[in-house]
Amino acid sequence: MDATMAGLPGSGVQPGHIGDAKPVGRIADTVFVSLLWGCGIFVLVLLGLIIAMLFEGGLPAFRAFGLEFLWTATWNPVTEQFGALVMIYGTIFSAIIAVIVALPLSFGIAFFLTEIAPQVLRRPIGVAVQLLAAVPSIIYGMWGFFIISPLMAAYVQPPLIDWLGPVPVIGALFTGPALGGGMLTAGLIMAVMILPFITAMFVETLESVPPMLKESAYGVGGTTFEVYKNVSVPYGKTAMVGAVMLGLGRALGETMAVTFVIGNATRLSASLFAPGATIASTIANEFPEAAQGSLKLDSLLALGFILFVISFIVLALSRFLVRSNLKS
Amino acid sequence: MSLAIRRTKDHAVKVVSTAFAGIALFLLAWILFTLVMKGLPALGLNVFTKITLPPGHEGGLLNAIVGSLIQIGIAMVIGTPIGLLAGTFLAENGKTTKVGHIARFVNDILLSAPSILVGLFVYAFLVNPFGGFSGWAGAVALAILVIPVIVRTTEDMLNLVPIGLREAAYALGAPQWKVVMMVTWRAARAGIMTGVLLSIARAAGETAPLLFTSLGNNSWSTDLSAPMASLPIAIYQYAGSPFDDWVALAWAGALLITVSVLLLNIVSRLFLARAG
Numbered sequence: 001m002d003a004t005m006a007g008l009p010g011s012g013v014q015p016g017h018i019g020d021a022k023p024v025g026r027i028a029d030t031v032f033v034s035l036l037w038g039c040g041i042f043v044l045v046l047l048g049l050i051i052a053m054l055f056e057g058g059l060p061a062f063r064a065f066g067l068e069f070l071w072t073a074t075w076n077p078v079t080e081q082f083g084a085l086v087m088i089y090g091t092i093f094s095a096i097i098a099v100i101v102a103l104p105l106s107f108g109i110a111f112f113l114t115e116i117a118p119q120v121l122r123r124p125i126g127v128a129v130q131l132l133a134a135v136p137s138i139i140y141g142m143w144g145f146f147i148i149s150p151l152m153a154a155y156v157q158p159p160l161i162d163w164l165g166p167v168p169v170i171g172a173l174f175t176g177p178a179l180g181g182g183m184l185t186a187g188l189i190m191a192v193m194i195l196p197f198i199t200a201m202f203v204e205t206l207e208s209v210p211p212m213l214k215e216s217a218y219g220v221g222g223t224t225f226e227v228y229k230n231v232s233v234p235y236g237k238t239a240m241v242g243a244v245m246l247g248l249g250r251a252l253g254e255t256m257a258v259t260f261v262i263g264n265a266t267r268l269s270a271s272l273f274a275p276g277a278t279i280a281s282t283i284a285n286e287f288p289e290a291a292q293g294s295l296k297l298d299s300l301l302a303l304g305f306i307l308f309v310i311s312f313i314v315l316a317l318s319r320f321l322v323r324s325n326l327k328s
Numbered sequence: 329m330s331l332a333i334r335r336t337k338d339h340a341v342k343v344v345s346t347a348f349a350g351i352a353l354f355l356l357a358w359i360l361f362t363l364v365m366k367g368l369p370a371l372g373l374n375v376f377t378k379i380t381l382p383p384g385h386e387g388g389l390l391n392a393i394v395g396s397l398i399q400i401g402i403a404m405v406i407g408t409p410i411g412l413l414a415g416t417f418l419a420e421n422g423k424t425t426k427v428g429h430i431a432r433f434v435n436d437i438l439l440s441a442p443s444i445l446v447g448l449f450v451y452a453f454l455v456n457p458f459g460g461f462s463g464w465a466g467a468v469a470l471a472i473l474v475i476p477v478i479v480r481t482t483e484d485m486l487n488l489v490p491i492g493l494r495e496a497a498y499a500l501g502a503p504q505w506k507v508v509m510m511v512t513w514r515a516a517r518a519g520i521m522t523g524v525l526l527s528i529a530r531a532a533g534e535t536a537p538l539l540f541t542s543l544g545n546n547s548w549s550t551d552l553s554a555p556m557a558s559l560p561i562a563i564y565q566y567a568g569s570p571f572d573d574w575v576a577l578a579w580a581g582a583l584l585i586t587v588s589v590l591l592l593n594i595v596s597r598l599f600l601a602r603a604g
Binding site for chain 1: 411
């Protein structure tokens with residue numbers, strides 16, 4: 001082949017420059033292709049290793065407490081009684097608050113970015129919203145602890161306790177002292193953190209709606225909002241549910257921002273204002289006090305395994321929904 | 329529904345949506361404003377020239393900044409080639425294979441998996457069996473966070489390279505390694521760089537994975553086999569302390585880290601916009 005190339009007049013192809021001598025080229029190619037496969041498989045192995053190590057590390061705790069570990073509300077390092085219920089509850093509850101707050105905001109911002117904003121402003125505003133996702137988690141923690149918590153304690157929690165506290169049933173959510181932190185504050189801060197992720201995927205989905213569909217709806221006299229609500233959103237519904245699940249998945253594993261504001265109390269409380277704990281905050285907070293080989297350390301690793309399983313299910317579901325919408 | 333009501337409703341939703349976008353921008357401005365107000369007064373020369381000292385002494389963050397740079401540097405040296413090759417695998421050889429599909433799925437999970445669990449994993453895998461907290465362990469934890477970002481952007485960017493470009497190179501008899509390295513990677517250079525820059529930004533701000541790996545260190549140390557200081561960990565320790573000068577240093581560090589991370593994000597976006 002080299003000979004033919006060299007013979008092409010004026011082709012500019014130097015012999016041996018692109019097509020190497022066969023044996024060397026073939027060996028190099030074998031090495032290169034194996035490297036590609038190796039790194040691809042490495043990613044698989046990495047996830048497998050993470051799951052395996054967390055499970056193995058938590059095994060002594062699962063052995064000691066059995067499956068009851070999942071629904072035991074005690075977390076007592078003194079008596080070495082450990083259970084995950086308080087943290088599982090806190091993780092899921094605070095993440096759901098975050099999603100409930102972030103969802104309407106994301107719907108609105110995505111509507112603004114795809115339908116209302118002037119073309120020149122779409123990109124800069126979109127990037128600014130995305131920058132909220134780039135701010136490190138620990139910064140949200142400091143902002144939450146030094147700025148938001150005092151505001152919550154002074155202006156938000158006391159009126160809510162006064163007005164809604166005495167209401168039957170839901171009143172339980174709004175009791176206790178106004179300390180500033182707690183489940184609601186953690187949820188609000190996480191809402192700001194997951195908002196850019198949900199919004200970005202909403203915008204991406206909405207932009208993939210065929211213009212013809214929207215134009216037909218406008219053609220029969222629909223307003224901008226009606227077209228958004230009745231055409232664009234239903235078209236991308238599956239992917240949008242997937243986007244919300246991604247936000248939920250992110251919130252479930254959020255660590256530093258939550259650790260600063262949630263109060264880190266391993267007690268079960270229905271109140272939105274009472275100090276609580278999530279799996280991630282408990283691991284971050286209690287790890288330094290856990291001696292090597294102690295049952296506490298094993299229990300923290302077991303908590304990590306549980307968090308991994310919960311996140312995995314939510315993230316896998318999210319991906320499945322987003323992909324199935326793209327295919328259809 | 330009468331037209332007037334429908335129009336009013338449309339108008340109301342537009343106003344509310346615009347307000348929501350305003351809220352998002354306001355929150356970003358509020359965070360930045362807080363950082364500047366609290367961080368700037370404490371951001372003196374000391375921060376860059378002195379190491380962390382006990383409260384009352386004018387200390388700085390030099391060891392934390394250097395520790396962060398070392399760990400991020402090593403994380404990038406480990407993570408970039410693996411991420412680049414794995415991303416290339418997904419876009420080229422493994423595109424439609426079973427392994428490729430599963431690897432793509434796994435990478436998406438790793439991308440959003442809780443970063444604290446990566447720290448916990450490295451603790452169980454490296455720290456516990458190999459005699460203690462170390463800069464190496466911190467760098468490995470950061471590398472694991474960096475890899476999925478690079479894999480994802482590399483794959484996306486390589487998919488944008490026209491097939492014809494590859495076919496032309498193959499038609500000249502080039503082996504695959506040359507086609508990939510000299511044609512495909514080169515064509516997608518700007519996009520791949522964007523991914524690398526974004527992954528540095530991610531690694532720079534991560535705190536949770538360093539808690540149980542490099543631990544933090546209040547004295548000067550560049551020994552990678554010993555606990556190593558890092559900016560996020562120093563901020564975490566200082567922000568939670570009862571001493572005013574430590575809290576002030578935490579804010580200075582927070583300002584420093586946020587400005588770097590946001591700049592990296594903006595630069596990488598401009599980079600991509602100019603190339604694309």
